[in-house]
Amino acid sequence: MAAPNSNVEYLELTQDSLAAQQSHRLLLLDIEARKRAANVDVPTLPNDVRDALRQWGEPIRLFGEDLAAIRDRLRMVMARWEVWKEQQEKGLVDEQMQLPMPMQTSVSAEGGLAAVAEEITETTYTHASQELIDARKFMCEYSLGRSRSRLEKERQQRRGMVRWTRIKKRARLFNKEEEEDINSESLYNEADLKEESALVKDLDNNCEKIYKSIRNQALEGSQYGDVRPLSAVCTSSMSLANAENIGGKMPKFIATGGWSGGIKIWNGGEDHFGSSDNGTTSEASPLDLLGAKNIVHEDRIMGIAMKPYITSTTSTEPLTIVASASIDLTAKLCTVKLNEEANVGDSMDVENLNTKDNQLRYDIAECAHLKGHAARLCSVAFHPTGKFVATTSFDHTWRLWDVETSSMAEGKELLLQDGHAREVYGVGFHPDGSLVATTDFGGVVQCWDLRTGKSACHFLGHAKRVICSEFSPNGFQLATAGDDGTIKIWDLRRRRPSASIPAHTNLITQLKFAQSSSSQNGEFLASSSFDGTGKIWSTRNWKLLTSLQGHEGKVMGIDVLDGPRCGVVTCGFDKTLKLWQ
Secondary structure, X not given: OOOOOOOOOOOOXXXXXXXXXXXXXXXXXXXXXXXXXXXXXXXXXXXXXXXXXXXXXXOOOOOOOOHHHHHHHHHHHHHHHHHHHHHHHOOOOOOOOOOOXXXXXXXXXXXXXXXXXXXXXXXXXXXXXXXXXXXXXXXXXXXXXXXXXXHXXXXXXHHHHHHHHHHHHHHHHXXXXXXXXXXXXXXXXXXXXXXXXXXXXXXXXXXXXXXXXXXXXXXXXXXXXXXXXXXXXXXXXXOHXXXXXXXXXXXXEEEEXXXXXXXXXXXXXXXXXXXXXXXXXXXXXXXXXXXXXXXXXXXXXXXXXXXXXXXXXXOOOOOEEEEXXXXXXXXXXXXXXXXXXXXXXXXXXXXHOOOOOOXXXXXXXXXXXXXXXXXXXXXXXXXXXXXXXXXXXXXXXXXXXXXXXXXXXXXXXXXXXXXXXXXXXXXXXXXXXXXXXXXEOOOEEEEEEOOOOOEEEEEEOOOOOEEEEEEOOOOOEEEEEEOOOEEEEEEOOOOEEEEEEEOOOOOEEEEEEOOOOOOOOOOEEEEXXXXXXEEEEEOOOOOEXXXXXXXXXXXXXXXXXXXXXXXXXXXXXXXXXXEEO
């Protein structure tokens, strides 16, 4: 500090300097706001976005903006305000610095704009039944074991990835092939190549084979599935342990549900075997009809799911269970058993069956009615254990049912969960069995923790209704899609979007990841849409691998068959079921 008697001259900054200084501060503020914009929650519906912009004093729409650009502008406005408030509390903002938005008159009001944007929320709890408590304990033990093995496998792959990357770098450095570098006796070889690096190499080679086969996929078979449009399709396969018990013959089932209210079971591959009349083993062709029940629901079926693993191959016990959800306010569970008599019932339309001598190999019988929803049902999904099933409905709720204790007289409801402000449509379980994701018509994606009953996180980003949700087999990614034609990939670890794919030009009806088996390893994602196409995407860079074009109308559903051939099945509004391999 200068002495009092010293001649010190203080010069004020010019207007240009002050303007430049303020412009620099606003630029830094804008950079910080862009970093936080992805974590800012904004409304999704156009009316709500318009009202929010009015509250912030912003124009409703600028020239050339679409709905997504309007939401991005609102997100930036809210992010700038949060950053400006933090800097003001820390004393980093002087009086000359202007607000980043024109609503300066609202700052002096009590509570400021934060009070306007603040929503009043109230959390309520209900007493859990003993059955729900036991179910949560069971899911907790199951999910901890699955997550432990999954994380250990991921650590092993990461260690192998580091070693394999070093090998390839050294091979390029010395102009050698990777195999030569591994097998050579030089100082830089990898003679002590560990199991992890070999595993990663096998995964990369397997991925290349999968992508090559997918790019060469073609229509292998097409079958009329119903007299009315098909609305849902799902697949199932046998667990490895059960496959060994029957000599490695793994039947692949395809289940379809349509607007007629019936369920049909189809053969999904050439490795499905059945017994003929003379006792010999005959091979079934793809898309052969294996079982059918014409009347399951009184109205259209909107969702269908199959128990994760086939549990038996005898005629006395059910091979698997099929769950269906309909707009008749009910969901039903049907067992699939071997049919010893193999005679088609009187109510069956013989002319529409792909059978010989009026015989079907499997019998479909209703085993449980799940009643309780106050509005039409939308989707249904099995828990990875196969012991529980979830349903969504237009009554703004989703419910969890016990499969083993449900009966024809009454379905055992374990959990009634509200929390959505709009109609709930999509549902999907985490591969570990710990989380369940539900979507609604308000563009909200909720992730619920089944072990505690609380909401783990929520995601906002879709401009319109969200129709479907699917967890990746890797355990930390969630894919959602809906009416805006985009597929969004959410990172559960960072709780933010990691990718946004402009996938289709119309509503996306279903998403399915590749199976978690060693032959597929979750390497691709399949999607179906009202634009008449099904598409397959790489999960490594989210690029398009191939487009499945063959339906004459809307593609209502899609699913993936387990196995090295990476078969994909689609059903459409044209009443057909198609197999791509």
